[in-house]
Amino acid sequence: MKLYDSRRAPNPRRVRWFMAEKGIEDIEVVNVDLFKGEHRTPDYLARAGVANVPALEVDDELTITESVAICRYLETLYPEPNMFGRDPRETAVIEMWFRRVELMVAMPLMMAVRHAHPALAALEKQVPQIAEANRGWAERAMKMLNRQLSKSAFIACDRVTMADILAATSIDFARMVQFRPGEEFEHVHRWLGAMMARPAATAGV
Amino acid sequence: MKLYDSRRAPNPRRVRWFMAEKGIEDIEVVNVDLFKGEHRTPDYLARAGVANVPALEVDDELTITESVAICRYLETLYPEPNMFGRDPRETAVIEMWFRRVELMVAMPLMMAVRHAHPALAALEKQVPQIAEANRGWAERAMKMLNRQLSKSAFIACDRVTMADILAATSIDFARMVQFRPGEEFEHVHRWLGAMMARPAATAGV
Numbered sequence: 395m396k397l398y399d400s401r402r403a404p405n406p407r408r409v410r411w412f413m414a415e416k417g418i419e420d421i422e423v424v425n426v427d428l429f430k431g432e433h434r435t436p437d438y439l440a441r442a443g444v445a446n447v448p449a450l451e452v453d454d455e456l457t458i459t460e461s462v463a464i465c466r467y468l469e470t471l472y473p474e475p476n477m478f479g480r481d482p483r484e485t486a487v488i489e490m491w492f493r494r495v496e497l498m499v500a501m502p503l504m505m506a507v508r509h510a511h512p513a514l515a516a517l518e519k520q521v522p523q524i525a526e527a528n529r530g531w532a533e534r535a536m537k538m539l540n541r542q543l544s545k546s547a548f549i550a551c552d553r554v555t556m557a558d559i560l561a562a563t564s565i566d567f568a569r570m571v572q573f574r575p576g577e578e579f580e581h582v583h584r585w586l587g588a589m590m591a592r593p594a595a596t597a598g599v
Numbered sequence: 600m601k602l603y604d605s606r607r608a609p610n611p612r613r614v615r616w617f618m619a620e621k622g623i624e625d626i627e628v629v630n631v632d633l634f635k636g637e638h639r640t641p642d643y644l645a646r647a648g649v650a651n652v653p654a655l656e657v658d659d660e661l662t663i664t665e666s667v668a669i670c671r672y673l674e675t676l677y678p679e680p681n682m683f684g685r686d687p688r689e690t691a692v693i694e695m696w697f698r699r700v701e702l703m704v705a706m707p708l709m710m711a712v713r714h715a716h717p718a719l720a721a722l723e724k725q726v727p728q729i730a731e732a733n734r735g736w737a738e739r740a741m742k743m744l745n746r747q748l749s750k751s752a753f754i755a756c757d758r759v760t761m762a763d764i765l766a767a768t769s770i771d772f773a774r775m776v777q778f779r780p781g782e783e784f785e786h787v788h789r790w791l792g793a794m795m796a797r798p799a800a801t802a803g804v
Contacts, residue, residue: 444699444743456688463694470687482675483661489668494649501706523728538649 396422397464398442398449401598403428404504404567406448408461409468411559414594416472421450423598428517462492465556477556484551491542491550491557498535500564502528503573510571529573536575536582543581547588554592562589601627602669603647603654606803608633609709609772611653613666614673616764619799621677626655628803633722667697670761682761689756696747696755696762703740705769707733708778715776734778741780741787748786752793759797767794 397413399406413421426432426447433445441457442449450464451457458464469478479485508518509525539561542549549557565575565586575582589595602618604611618626631637631652638650646662647654655669656662663669674683684690713723714730744766747754754762770780770791780787794800 443747452688456691458691458695460695460698463691463698466694467687467691482672483657486661486663486668486672489671490663490665493665493668497706501702521728521732523726524732527726527729542648 395453396424396451398426398438398447398451399423399598400426400428400433400447403447404500404563405446405461407563407567407597407599408559409448409450409464410597411563411594412465412468412477412556414597415475415477415554415559415592416468418468418472462496462556462560465559475554477554477559479551479555488550488555488557492555492560494535494538495549495557495561495564498538499532500560502532502535503564503568506532506573507568507570525571529571532568532573533576536579540575540579540582543585548585554589558585558589562586562595566590566595600658601629601656603631603643603652603656604628604803605631605633605638605652608652609705609768610651610666612768612772612802612804613764614653614655614669615802616768616799617670617673617682617761619802620680620682620759620764620797621673623673623677667701667761667765670764680759682759682764684756684760693755693760693762697760697765699740699743700754700762700766700769703743704737705765707737707740708769708773711737711778712773712775730776734776737773737778738781741784745780745784745787748790753790759794763790763794767791767800771795771800 397409399410426438428447432438433447439445441451442459443457444459446459448461448464449457449459450467458467466478469476479488505528506525508514509520509522509528514520539549546552548554549561565573575586602614604615631643633652637643638652644650646656647664648662649664651664653666653669654662654664655672663672671683674681684693710733711730713719714725714727714733719725744754751757753759754766770778780791
């Protein structure tokens with residue numbers, strides 16, 4: 395298997411972090427330079443189907459894109475420590491939470507960065523109203539995260555799961571536009587500190 | 600089990616459609632009136648955790664929100680016909696596709712409606728630039744869908760899956776703002792016609 399990776403983008407980092415939590419070291423990692431357009435070459439597009447990283451080439455017949463789909467597939471091959479749920483109830487709670495994080499935190503923060511950071515003007519027709527609205531939505535979602543983290547050490551099932559990896563990588567990425575959860579969200583800060591202190595937080599960073 | 604549902608919103612429709620494909624008829628459906636704010640009552644919030652529909656109350660300990668998490672949970676109880684994949688490879692391909700659909704089609708079309716339709720001005724501070732940009736992204740994503748549907752009768756694994764339900768309900772919802780895939784996307788139109796002709800398309804509509 396080969397993982398097509400890119401150092402600066404946030405979604406490949408989810409997969410590197412996930413692999414580090416599981417101690418996966420036997421997958422070849424190939425760097426794709428987005429600023430050189432290496433994700434748009436005919437060869438890459440034929441393999442991945444879309445101009446996105448990360449992509450996991452499993453064999454000649456199957457290349458998976460989408461960070462969460464890649465990680466769930468890897469979990470079937472490297473089951474421990476469990477990140478997607480040990481039974482249908484846990485699986486539901488974890489998916490509920492990583493979807494909330496994806497749609498209310500990760501996607502808005504990604505938009506806030508892409509539509510505001512000068513270095514990304516080359517990749518995107520930036521619209522200031524989009525950056526501003528998305529940043530506001532992410533700020534509002536911190537309240538939801540804080541409430542959940544006031545009841546639990548981690549976002550779902552009281553252990554590190556895919557939901558925590560998505561949330562921590564997104565919030566860390568948004569430092570690019572000086573985003574930081576409000577000081578009043580003490581549980582978010584405690585959790586974020588714990589996440590960023592994990593060895594996996596530095597995987598390929 | 601009880602499903603908290605709302606007739607006009609697109610995400611509850613995903614679950615109704617999914618249940619109809621599987622012939623699930625033994626779950627009580629409770630209507631939540633969003634315009635009366637019934638999703639914001641203390642009782643509903645205590646149960647669901649967020650002011651969103653749909654929500655599946657499994658028992659006193661577990662209420663699941665998020666359409667895809669609900670459907671994946673239901674699939675463990677009602678396995679046929681399979682909608683999430685029969686093995687890890689199929690599961691990866693289907694999740695890859697429903698995530699692409701969620702992030703590149705469903706989310707943009709939802710934003711295009713919420714930020715442009717007069718009836719929703721009461722629920723949202725509407726920003727015209729957000730509606731316009733999102734509509735453009737969804738239009739571009741039709742090209743990706745059309746390419747995929749030129750190779751296969753359905754979006755993933757050559758049968759109706761969660762990916763098709765997400766895509767069809769979103770495109771149908773966006774008729775509210777006169778969205779229609781461009782005429783040149785003939786494979787999208789053939790597929791959409793087939794989806795909307797299924798009995799499940801009219802479940803609770």
